[in-house]
Amino acid sequence: MNIILLGPPGAGKGTQATRLERERGMVQLSTGDMLRAAVKAETPVGLKAKAVMEAGGLVSDAIVSALIGERLDSPEAQRGAIFDGYPRTQAQAEALDILLEERGRKLDHVIELAVDEDALVERITGRFTCARCGAGYHDTFKQPAVPGVCDVCGNDEFKRRPDDNAETVRTRMAEYRAKTAPILPYYEAQGLVTRVDGMADMDAVASSLEAILGPR
Numbered sequence: 001m002n003i004i005l006l007g008p009p010g011a012g013k014g015t016q017a018t019r020l021e022r023e024r025g026m027v028q029l030s031t032g033d034m035l036r037a038a039v040k041a042e043t044p045v046g047l048k049a050k051a052v053m054e055a056g057g058l059v060s061d062a063i064v065s066a067l068i069g070e071r072l073d074s075p076e077a078q079r080g081a082i083f084d085g086y087p088r089t090q091a092q093a094e095a096l097d098i099l100l101e102e103r104g105r106k107l108d109h110v111i112e113l114a115v116d117e118d119a120l121v122e123r124i125t126g127r128f129t130c131a132r133c134g135a136g137y138h139d140t141f142k143q144p145a146v147p148g149v150c151d152v153c154g155n156d157e158f159k160r161r162p163d164d165n166a167e168t169v170r171t172r173m174a175e176y177r178a179k180t181a182p183i184l185p186y187y188e189a190q191g192l193v194t195r196v197d198g199m200a201d202m203d204a205v206a207s208s209l210e211a212i213l214g215p216r
Contacts, residue, residue: 007176026080061089125169130155132150
């Protein structure tokens, strides 16, 4: 099973990908993480990417494709892959088709976690965490049982991410639309795109994904 999981920051994509990794043995292939890991490990592809980045250039589609191919060949990716952040253009989508075909695999689903922008802004800007244990809370949806005191560790200090503000969230949404718009028509023409309500609670989203992916 090979899928592309789409969704803007805050849509719950990471949470669902982690669950799919745990429950289905799939591997999330995030190009940014993979690039950093390959450079650090000094793999052949990583060395090429490092040379380009040190020269101030942008890593080419060919290098990214080689990186994806390298990861697809790893033992842990044999039970399925979740593509994150790639492809972003039709050329990359076509390259991914070739990479999969060369390995006797195919793309099974392109799933978008659809969100309401205003509701997503409220969801993200209301988040805060315990400064000690990291337990998560929300201004509207999940306040501590005792105001100002963490339910988990009893700490009375909390923090918010500096980029969890309305302007930044709306900028991220615009970037997401710009990056996904080019590939959706390509996959819609193949009948691969399904949209799930990303504003539903995590368990409901998980159930929707299971219904799409089918038996394990």
